[in-house]
Amino acid sequence: MAQLNTDDGGGGKKKHGKKRAKKTSTHIDMTPMVDLGFLLLTFFILTTTFNKPQAMQLTMPKKLDDPTVKPNTVAADHTLNVLLTKDNTVYYYFGMADPTKGALPALNKVTFGPDGLRKVLIEENNKRHRAYDEIEKLKKEVAEGKLPKDSLGKKKIEFFTDKSRKTSVLTVLLKPDKDAKYKNIVDALDEMAICNIGIYALLESNEVENQMIANAATYN
Amino acid sequence: MPKIKMPKNSPSIDMTPMVDLAFLLVTFFMLISQFRAEEAAVIDIPSSVSDLKIPEKELLMILVDKQDRVFFNLTGQVERDSLLMRMSKEYKVTFNDKQRKEFSNMASFGVPIKQMPSYLDANSTERKKLAEKSTGIPMDSLNCELCRWIYHARRIAPKFRVAIKGDQVTSYPVVRKVMDYLQDDNIGKVNKFNLITNMETGPAPTE
Numbered sequence: 001m002a003q004l005n006t007d008d009g010g011g012g013k014k015k016h017g018k019k020r021a022k023k024t025s026t027h028i029d030m031t032p033m034v035d036l037g038f039l040l041l042t043f044f045i046l047t048t049t050f051n052k053p054q055a056m057q058l059t060m061p062k063k064l065d066d067p068t069v070k071p072n073t074v075a076a077d078h079t080l081n082v083l084l085t086k087d088n089t090v091y092y093y094f095g096m097a098d099p100t101k102g103a104l105p106a107l108n109k110v111t112f113g114p115d116g117l118r119k120v121l122i123e124e125n126n127k128r129h130r131a132y133d134e135i136e137k138l139k140k141e142v143a144e145g146k147l148p149k150d151s152l153g154k155k156k157i158e159f160f161t162d163k164s165r166k167t168s169v170l171t172v173l174l175k176p177d178k179d180a181k182y183k184n185i186v187d188a189l190d191e192m193a194i195c196n197i198g199i200y201a202l203l204e205s206n207e208v209e210n211q212m213i214a215n216a217a218t219y220n
Numbered sequence: 221m222p223k224i225k226m227p228k229n230s231p232s233i234d235m236t237p238m239v240d241l242a243f244l245l246v247t248f249f250m251l252i253s254q255f256r257a258e259e260a261a262v263i264d265i266p267s268s269v270s271d272l273k274i275p276e277k278e279l280l281m282i283l284v285d286k287q288d289r290v291f292f293n294l295t296g297q298v299e300r301d302s303l304l305m306r307m308s309k310e311y312k313v314t315f316n317d318k319q320r321k322e323f324s325n326m327a328s329f330g331v332p333i334k335q336m337p338s339y340l341d342a343n344s345t346e347r348k349k350l351a352e353k354s355t356g357i358p359m360d361s362l363n364c365e366l367c368r369w370i371y372h373a374r375r376i377a378p379k380f381r382v383a384i385k386g387d388q389v390t391s392y393p394v395v396r397k398v399m400d401y402l403q404d405d406n407i408g409k410v411n412k413f414n415l416i417t418n419m420e421t422g423p424a425p426t427e
Contacts, residue, residue, distance in 0.1 A: 030235050037242040044249030055383060055414035056270040062411055063403050084392075176392045182284070183388035185395070186266040186417060193269060204396065 056189060060202065080124060080172045082117070083107070083205055084188060085213050086179035090117050097208045104208070107216045112187050121195035125170050134159060135196035160198030172200040177210055259293075260328045260351040261285040266388045267420035274383060274414055280373050281383045281416075282366075282402075283328055288394045289356030291330035292369050299377050300324040306372040307333055311365075315340070330356045333365055359397065367401050370408045383414040 076095040083091040091107040110116040125132040141147045174188050192200045283291040301324045311333045319340040331339045331354045359366040402408035
């Protein structure tokens with residue numbers, strides 16, 4: 001190993017006091033420095049975080065404190081209620097659950113994921129003005145650069161608020177109950193984005209719906 | 221026959237290029253890494269397909285951990301200091317200069333305001349223990365310290381984005397309550413939230 005020769009010839013006898021320039025090598029032992037270098041390198045590699053967290057934007061409707069202002073009502077035929085409850089379970093039903101107006105609608109149980117909720121949402125969305133396909137087309141055009149990137153949101157709104165469609169597009173009401181986890185809500189909102197749902201809202205499940213969930217859980 | 225002289229090979233190799241490379245990498249990682257003050261709560265965030273980047277600055281963040289405890293965070297040292305002063309005035313809790321400085325350099329916190337001075341005096345290991353034992357920021361309707369933190373933060377920094385960072389298993393009603401406080405006209409008056417998530421690749425486009 002390369003090293004700085006520091007011993008003054010301990011064993012060897014000096015030759016009659018004749019001084020000679022010692023042959024010292026110019027190499028120094030770099031091992032400790034390398035050790036330190038790699039230690040630091042390891043430390044910094046391990047502590048660096050490359051992926052910054054992302055954010056999902058959620059805009060809630062303004063709270064209505066004024067009782068004279070009527071909240072938005074949605075057409076029952078085009079309303080898909082998605083109930084989120086414990087154990088990552090999702091139930092959905094169409095229309096309105098009002099015990100005073102006939103029988104309660106049946107709950108359908110689905111799971112999160114491509115074959116569950118997503119399939120239902122895409123199907124239902126496509127039934128109404130082929131909304132899913134149309135928005136996918138727009139997305140594709142943006143990806144190919146035919147449309148400017150920032151125009152997507154505007155085009156989407158235009159599509160869903162067009163006079164011919166306005167009252168008949170799919171409206172999804174997300175209703176988590178008290179057992180739902182935060183992850184479920186994020187997943188559900190994610191599905192809204194993936195399935196190109198035009199109108200959706202985050203609400204809370206009401207008493208009737210809680211009862212429906214409880215019934216469905218006992219009979220299944 | 222002449223003797224074959226074996227070359228006197230020293231077993232050492234020239235390490236200079238390796239060292240050069242190692243230090244180059246060290247420099248790179250040193251410059252690129254940024255240290256973040258330690259969060260008071262361990263939060264395992266859910267993932268989503270959203271690819272919106274969240275800014276590191278100008279952010280008001282509310283964290284909710286696994287046990288449904290609520291933590292609060294505001295960026296900016298100046299803003300934090302004036303926030304603490306406002307809270308100190310309201311709850312009649314006094315802070316000395318050292319505690320104020322500590323507060324402005326800290327990340328998220330989740331202790332009731334009465335325990336804040338001792339929390340700020342604690343060193344990092346003690347503080348970790350305190351944070352573990354803590355019940356989070358009180359947010360009952362009777363004693364809603366969270367509302368006051370939000371209220372003052374919104375007045376000090378009205379332009380800051382509002383973010384909610386929840387754990388995957390945080391129960392929804394707690395998050396809802398936080399959102400309700402944020403939306404309340406007398407507290408947060410904000411309707412646009414950023415839910416902090418991890419990146420997830422979207423599904424393959426269906427034909």
